[in-house]
Amino acid sequence: MPTRRTIAAGALSAVVALGSQAGAEVDFPDSAIDLPDTLAMTAYGTGSAGYTQMASIGNMLQQEYDTAVRILPGENDVARMTPLKTGRVNLCACGIAAYFGAEGVLMFSGPDWGPQDIRVIATSTASFGLGVAVAGDIGVETPADLEGKRVSYIRGDDALNVGTEAFLAFGGLTWDDVERVEFPGYGRAFEGIVGNQTDTGFTMTVAPPAQQLAASPRGITWPRLDPDNEAGWQRLREVAPYFQPQEVTTVAGEDYGEDSPWIGAGYPYPILVANSDTDDELVRNLVRVLIEEHDKYRDAAPGNEGYALENQNMEWVIPFHEAVVEYYKEIGHWTDEMQAHQDHLVERQRTIRQAWGDYVANNPPQDEEAFKDGWLEARAEALEAKDMAPVFR
Secondary structure: OOEEEOOOHHHOOOEEEOOOOOOOEEEOOOOOEEEOOEEEEEEOOOOOHHHHHHHHHHHHHHHHHOOEEEEEEOOOHHHHHHHHHHOOOOEEEEOOHHHHHHHOOHHHOOOOOOOOOEEEEEEOOOOOOEEEEEEOOOOOOOHHHHOOOEEEEEOOOHHHHHHHHHHHHHOOOOHHHOEEEEEOOHHHHHHHHHOOOOOEEEEEOOOHHHHHHHHOOOOEEOOOOOOOOHHHHHHHHHHOOOOEEEEEOOOOOOOOOOOOOEEEEEOOOOEEEEEOOOOHHHHHHHHHHHHHOHHHOOOOOOOHHHHOHHHOOOOOOOOEOHHHHHHHHHOOOOOHHHHHHHHHHHHHHHHHHHHHHHHHHHOOOOOHHHHHHHHHHHHHHHHHOOOOOOOOO
């Protein structure tokens, strides 16, 4: 049975001026919050920003609601997503692989996976960004300056490679315009920059490898993404539509900070997702805690400020859980434009999943690469038939 707890009196019936996308005010409900005795989730490995944030939220849930949170660390995207797929956990504090899973692409395009029917509960968009860190001694100021430079490619890490490809696209470049240098892992690539074997690495602006590069003799720079360069942003989003322009203030490198932000990009991390059929009451009460109790965990871990209501991107690339939509409607933080975007994303997922069912029914197990190629073709045809961009081919 759920444990019944009541939210702090200071947050009850509060009218908060946020200047948000949906309007100037929200009116929080004054009903009690019910949470289960335990919640299970997956997250990045111990020591990661995502794990640290989930642990801090778990501590708050234990103290305020007697809800024990069990976090299963996963060292890669498949390890984090599998327990959610099988129902072993309620939630995944995922990275951008959540989007790849929803789209049924890259590591999720094989016969054992396919498109996952997942929904967003909340995301964190904080003061850090994500992008291509570049050695500071080669004169790169914009992505276009990477032409002819040594650019790292990480074997088996689609998220990092797609991110790099998107930054190249911003500058009008492809992998053919640079010297691709392959590495077996993310950390090894940054060792390669310091050792002058390559010039770039895709990472978070606050990640330890970026800090180490900044402290090295080569130094670090972050190519500027001009927010007014509409053509560049269009090219970037054709590769990776989940990026958004961002003035990033928490950045490795002495040239960046509050008064001199990196004019770059980012996307939410972590992305807290659940399956679409997850219990509505569980989701509703969880999002209420994350939004209404934000002050109680905001300072408990770096990046927790990103869960504030004003930091939620209401028109991103994965649809919200229906209970989240209903909550935002209730507090007056929802618009007709947001609903139209939500409907489009839900229809996109429905189209992809129907195409998957048709494809699997007519394509028995075969060579995995042939299966993936055929699936991406079938997926693209289904989306284009509804005037939706495939993004991945």
